[in-house]
Each structure stands twice: as structure tokens, then as C-alpha cells.
Amino acid sequence: MTDNAHLTAALDGRLIVSCQAPPGDPMRHTSTLVRLARAAEAGGAAAIRANEPEVVAAIRAEVGLPVIGLWKDGDTGVYITPTVRHALAVAEAGAAVVAADATDRPRPDGSSFAELVTAVHEAGALVMADVATLAEGVKAAAEGADFVSSTLSGYVPGSPAQDGPDLELVEALAAAVAVPVVAEGRIATPQEAAQALARGAHSVVVGTAITAPTALTRHFVKSMTRP
Numbered sequence: 001m002t003d004n005a006h007l008t009a010a011l012d013g014r015l016i017v018s019c020q021a022p023p024g025d026p027m028r029h030t031s032t033l034v035r036l037a038r039a040a041e042a043g044g045a046a047a048i049r050a051n052e053p054e055v056v057a058a059i060r061a062e063v064g065l066p067v068i069g070l071w072k073d074g075d076t077g078v079y080i081t082p083t084v085r086h087a088l089a090v091a092e093a094g095a096a097v098v099a100a101d102a103t104d105r106p107r108p109d110g111s112s113f114a115e116l117v118t119a120v121h122e123a124g125a126l127v128m129a130d131v132a133t134l135a136e137g138v139k140a141a142a143e144g145a146d147f148v149s150s151t152l153s154g155y156v157p158g159s160p161a162q163d164g165p166d167l168e169l170v171e172a173l174a175a176a177v178a179v180p181v182v183a184e185g186r187i188a189t190p191q192e193a194a195q196a197l198a199r200g201a202h203s204v205v206v207g208t209a210i211t212a213p214t215a216l217t218r219h220f221v222k223s224m225t226r227p
């Protein structure tokens with residue numbers, strides 16, 4: 001089996017837990033994120049999604065699961081692994097898969113998504129295309145992405161803003177591309193994760209609902225108004 005086939009089989013029907021924390025969050029602390037990843041492993045996750053080379057390397061050192069790595073830089077425009085330099089640093093840190101923005105927007109280093117794919121493959125890792133639309137997913141798969149994920153739906157103009165996951169996009173992608181489709185973004189319950197699989201997702205990424213106590217606390221606090 002190739003590395004790709006092996007990893008694809010290992011992720012089939014399984015949960016990927018995203019262990020990330022935004023800038024300024026008390027959970028943004030490498031050994032804390034490693035602990036979250038270890039807890040996800042103990043709970044039965046098949047892989048970890050993690051941000052920044054240092055965190056990817058630390059999780060690789062202490063957790064026996066493949067890491068889908070990314071490197072967020074900023075929070076506007078293309079910020080998920082925006083350049084080839086970011087992508088190669090994530091691969092060098094030990095990520096089995098590098099997740100990168102594959103939306104239809106210019107990248108800050110002027111590279112194309114296809115160039116990023118080639119560079120990551122040469123570095124020995126696979127690529128997950130984070131997309132917002134069906135057209136972007138189809139293009140990313142044609143350009144060599146090994147996985148396509150619905151990550152950016154709802155976060156980019158031109159994709160539907162909604163509270164829940166974009167399972168319509170997941171279903172449309174699964175029907176249109178030959179590579180495995182990952183459901184990601186605002187999956188808040190085990191039921192939604194199961195629905196994503198039923199609609200054709202190969203794997204499901206859950207972040208906030210499992211690993212973000214600050215956001216979860218805020219969610220409770222906002223709901224607690226007396227009638």
C-alpha cells in the first residue's frame with residue numbers, strides 16, 4: 001500500500017480532532033495542545049489537526065496518530081498555510097498531511113495551489129485542500145490534492161453563512177471528486193458527525209465542540225438569559 005492509500009484507509013469513517021486555540025486564548029500553549037491531542041487519541045480519534053510547526057512537531061513526538069498540519073498566518077484573506085514556505089515548514093515538522101487554503105483567492109507569495117501541492121508532495125507529505133465551494137474542491141482535486149475538506153465554507157464571501165455544518169457542500173463534493181472528502185466546520189454534535197458520513201464524507205473533523213473550552217463557555221454564557 002502507498003502512504004496515501006494507507007492513510008486514506010486509516011481515516012475511513014473516522015473522527016479527526018482539531019486541537020487548536022486562537023491567539024490570546026489560554027489554551028494556546030504547546031503542551032496543553034499536546035494534552036488535548038492525547039485525550040483525543042485516548043477517546044478514539046484517528047488523527048489530529050493542528051496549527052503551527054512547533055505544535056505539529058510536539059504532537060508527533062507524544063501522540064501516536066497522524067497529524068494534519070497547517071500554519072495559520074493572520075485571519076483575513078488566505079491565512080491557512082498561505083505560502084509554499086509555510087506548507088514546507090509544516091511538512092518538515094512531521095505532518096502526514098498539510099492542510100492549505102485552496103479557495104479561489106490570490107496567495108500572498110503569488111504561488112498557485114498546484115505549485116503548493118507539488119512542493120508538499122516532493123517533501124513527502126499529502127495535501128488537504130481547505131475549500132469553501134464545490135468549484136474550488138473540484139479544481140483542487142484536479143490539481144493533485146489528496147483530500148478535499150469543507151473547512152472554509154461560511155468563512156469566505158460566496159459561501160453560505162450558517163450556524164451548522166455545510167453538509168450540502170460535503171454531499172456535492174463527495175459526488176464530484178474522486179479523492180476522499182472531509183467534513184469540517186461547525187460540526188457540533190455526534191449526530192452531525194454521523195450525518196456527514198451518511199452524506200458521503202470520508203472523515204469528519206471536529207474542533208470547537210471538543211477542544212475549545214473558551215468558546216464553549218462563551219456559548220453557554222450567551223444562552224443564559226432569564227425568561
Ligand SMILES: CC(=O)N[C@H](C=O)[C@@H](O)[C@H](O)[C@H](O)COP(=O)(O)O
Nearest residue numbers: 018151155185186187206207208209
Ligand atoms: C475557518 C477556519 O479557520 N478553520 C480552522 C481550520 O483549521 C479552525 O479554526 C477550525 O477550528 C477547524 O476548521 C475545525 O472547525 P470547528 O472548530 O468549527 O469544528
